[in-house]
Amino acid sequence: MRIATWNVNSLNARLQRVEEWLEYAQPDVLCMQETKMSDEAFPALDYAALGYDTIHVGQGQWNGVAILSRVGVENVYTNFADGQPPDEEARLVTADCGGVTITCVYVPNGRSPDHDHFQYKLAWLDRLYDHLNEVSSPDQDVIITGDFNIAPEDIDVWDPKVLEGATHGTVEERGKLERLLDWGLIDIFRQCHDADGLFSWWDYRGGSFHKREGMRIDLVLGSKSVADATRFALIDRNARKGKLPSDHTPVLIDVDRAA
DNA sequence: ATGGTCGTCCAACGA
Numbered sequence: 001m002r003i004a005t006w007n008v009n010s011l012n013a014r015l016q017r018v019e020e021w022l023e024y025a026q027p028d029v030l031c032m033q034e035t036k037m038s039d040e041a042f043p044a045l046d047y048a049a050l051g052y053d054t055i056h057v058g059q060g061q062w063n064g065v066a067i068l069s070r071v072g073v074e075n076v077y078t079n080f081a082d083g084q085p086p087d088e089e090a091r092l093v094t095a096d097c098g099g100v101t102i103t104c105v106y107v108p109n110g111r112s113p114d115h116d117h118f119q120y121k122l123a124w125l126d127r128l129y130d131h132l133n134e135v136s137s138p139d140q141d142v143i144i145t146g147d148f149n150i151a152p153e154d155i156d157v158w159d160p161k162v163l164e165g166a167t168h169g170t171v172e173e174r175g176k177l178e179r180l181l182d183w184g185l186i187d188i189f190r191q192c193h194d195a196d197g198l199f200s201w202w203d204y205r206g207g208s209f210h211k212r213e214g215m216r217i218d219l220v221l222g223s224k225s226v227a228d229a230t231r232f233a234l235i236d237r238n239a240r241k242g243k244l245p246s247d248h249t250p251v252l253i254d255v256d257r258a259a
Numbered sequence: 260a261t262g263g264t265c266g267t268c269c270a271a272c273g274a
Contacts, residue, residue, distance in 0.1 A: 009274080010266055034274090036267070061267055109274060149274090203274085204264035247265075247274080 001071060001098050001257040003029045005218055006239070007106070007147040007201070007248035011035040011064070014246055015043065021239055022050055027252060028071045029097045031104035033147045035064030042066065059090040065106050065146070071098030075135075082130035091124070094135050098257060100226065101136040103128075105146035110167035118167060121149070125176035129183065138184025142223040147201075147248065149217055150177050152187055155196035156216035168217060185221040188253050192233040200235050201248045209240055218251050229256040 004027040008014040011032065022030065035042070035058055042056040053073040058064040067073065077094040079086040094103040105128065110121040128144075136142045150173045154160040163169035181187065189198075199214030208214060222230065233253045240249040 013266065034266095062273085111273080201274095207261085207263060210261065210263095244265095 001029070001100070001255045002027045002252055003031075003100075003102070003143060003145070003220065003255065004250045004252035005031045005033070005104070005145040005147075005220060006250040007033040007218060007246060009034050009036075009246040009248065011037050011066075012041070013244065017239070017244060017246070019046070019050070021236075021250065022052075022068075025236065025250065025252065028069065029102060030068040030250075031102065031145050032066045032068070033064075033104065033106035035066055036061055037064050055093055055095055057090045057093045063090045063106055065090060065093045065104045067093055067095050067097065067102060067104050069095070069097040073097060075101075077131075077135060080127050080131045081134040082127055083134075084127065087124070087127070092128070092131070094131070100141040100143055100255075100257075103132070103135070103144040103146075105144060105148065107147060107149045109149050110173070113165070113167060113170055121167070122172055122176060125173075125180070129179055132180070132183060138223050139225075140223060141225050142185070143220060143226055144180070144185065145220040145251075147217060148177065148219045150174065150219075151215045151217055152177060152190065152219070156199070158197070158199070158213040158215070168215065180221060184223055186224065186227040188220045188222045188227055188230050189216070189233040189235070189251060191227055192230065198235060200251050202240060204247050218248055220251055220253050222253070222255075226255055230254065231256060
């Protein structure tokens, strides 16, 4: 079973790139973030024609997450299941796909460490922890994947100096991520690759992609059973090349399963 | 050689 995540930075702007990628990468599940689209505009029929069931959680021009699956979509949650008032932004969707409880997340960016949005980000990550406990347990097949807007370690950034005074690598953010890992999750790409310089996002500005100046902020976290069954993990840099790319590129894993 | 912000929508602002 092949599971992928991709922040598409506007699905409308990326329709063709996504369809091309589905056809050659053949994921069984694709989690998308930043669709920036209403549910009415989501091209569910186009994906159905390619064999995918879909669930989209959109709010119009900002945020928006989706799961495409050709191994089923069951037990859907379109917001936190922590019993608190729903998050007003479309940043989370959970579904069981092929026996795996998959949560697709678009973690708030944080903007800057002294911004209110940074506190929203930290609180959001605590809610994600509670959500995971509500919808799953670490002894099951669990995946949480998406744009975390956190670089787990300094080797996940082209130059750690850019993290000074900025978001994405603070002690607070990494602490929240560590808490998720301590729940019983493994950073599957990092389990498969120990090299530095392996990134999933590059700024559009200044030719960052060609200078290899990026960050690994798109993560696939899996429970132990998923991690043990993973054959390999890959960042598809090719999807960041060519015409009209997203600033993020897909990350995928292959897991040994019946599907 | 490659590519030089982009996407939301027309003014900035978010990423």
